[in-house]
């Protein structure tokens with residue numbers, strides 16, 4: 101693994117950015133959407149389908165993989181890439197967010213978070229040091245600092261406390277990552293990102309961003325959003341936070357979002373996204389198409405033999421009828437979830453490819469307005 105981690109900003113169109121992230125396992129074209137592979141699989145999809153959809157990078161989860169099959173076991177078996185047969189870059193989240201949303205009987209201290217597994221009640225501890233150790237055992241190309249993300253709305257003093265704790269944990273995460281590098285547990289092709297917190301409070305966001313920039317990370321995530329604040333507040337907070345981050349480093353908006361969220365966030369200067377929406381909504385019967393989102397449970401599709409989306413680059417969207425997918429979803433058949441997860445994953449990758457092309461040709465604003473009108477219209 102010789103290639104050093106690097107970000108190249110190729111061009112801009114307003115605040116929208118076209119770039120490339122180089123890792124030791126390949127290049128990530130930005131703006132990029134990263135399919136979520138929580139427990140070493142992008143649910144209901146083969147790795148080749150994820151790659152063919154256009155994804156350059158996918159996500160893994162420290163919380164889930166430490167509980168099952170175990171980080172040390174994955175390391176013994178050759179690392180996460182070999183284990184799940186994905187040879188491109190992998191980004192792993194640090195686990196704190198998932199502990200707070202899934203773990204049971206949690207206790208947060210300066211040291212970290214003690215919790216019980218949602219699977220079997222076993223007791224565990226995550227700290228910045230243990231989180232980095234796990235992410236290195238998995239072999240993640242881009243790792244996230246250990247942080248505390250709280251749900252919104254929340255009292256300002258609570259948001260401030262979590263933001264300040266996350267900054268202390270950022271320092272510890274960085275020291276742990278550097279120690280891993282020195283000990284051979286990580287290499288120059290891997291990177292650790294800081295995570296900006298601060299809720300929807302501009303002053304807290306600026307304090308968090310400035311302190312992280314002083315620590316000099318190779319990339320910065322905007323965390324603490326898509327946690328109940330709503331689209332408008334998220335976009336407003338992004339508009340206040342992104343200018344505080346360096347332009348020569350990638351910006352990753354965590355856990356976002358709908359197609360509309362992606363378009364408006366790229367317009368403001370976000371480079372990377374992840375969200376379970378394409379696959380989770382697919383499993384629940386929703387299809388993202390170039391003519392708006394379709395709820396395939398709707399009886400109006402029962403005898404509609406037209407393709408799911410004839411404008412899609414996904415064979416599944418062109419080959420299978422709405423009537424057939426409606427039947428599969430109503431019947432709870434695996435194939436329904438498989439087809440819609442595939443269709444939606446391709447839609448999100450095609451949306452990002454269209455954004456990259458629009459930025460490259462200096463027509464992002466026009467493209468965004470046209471596309472928003474198309475994909476958010478209520479289908480007949």
Ligand SMILES: CCCSCc1cc(N)cc2c(=O)[nH]c(N)nc12
Pocket residue numbers: 136138159160161193194195196197244247248249295322323324325326327354355356374
């Ligand atoms: C695989 C899932 C990755 S993104 C999870 C996530 C999602 C959202 N919305 C916020 C945060 C956050 O503030 N911190 C961290 N570590 N993760 C977050």
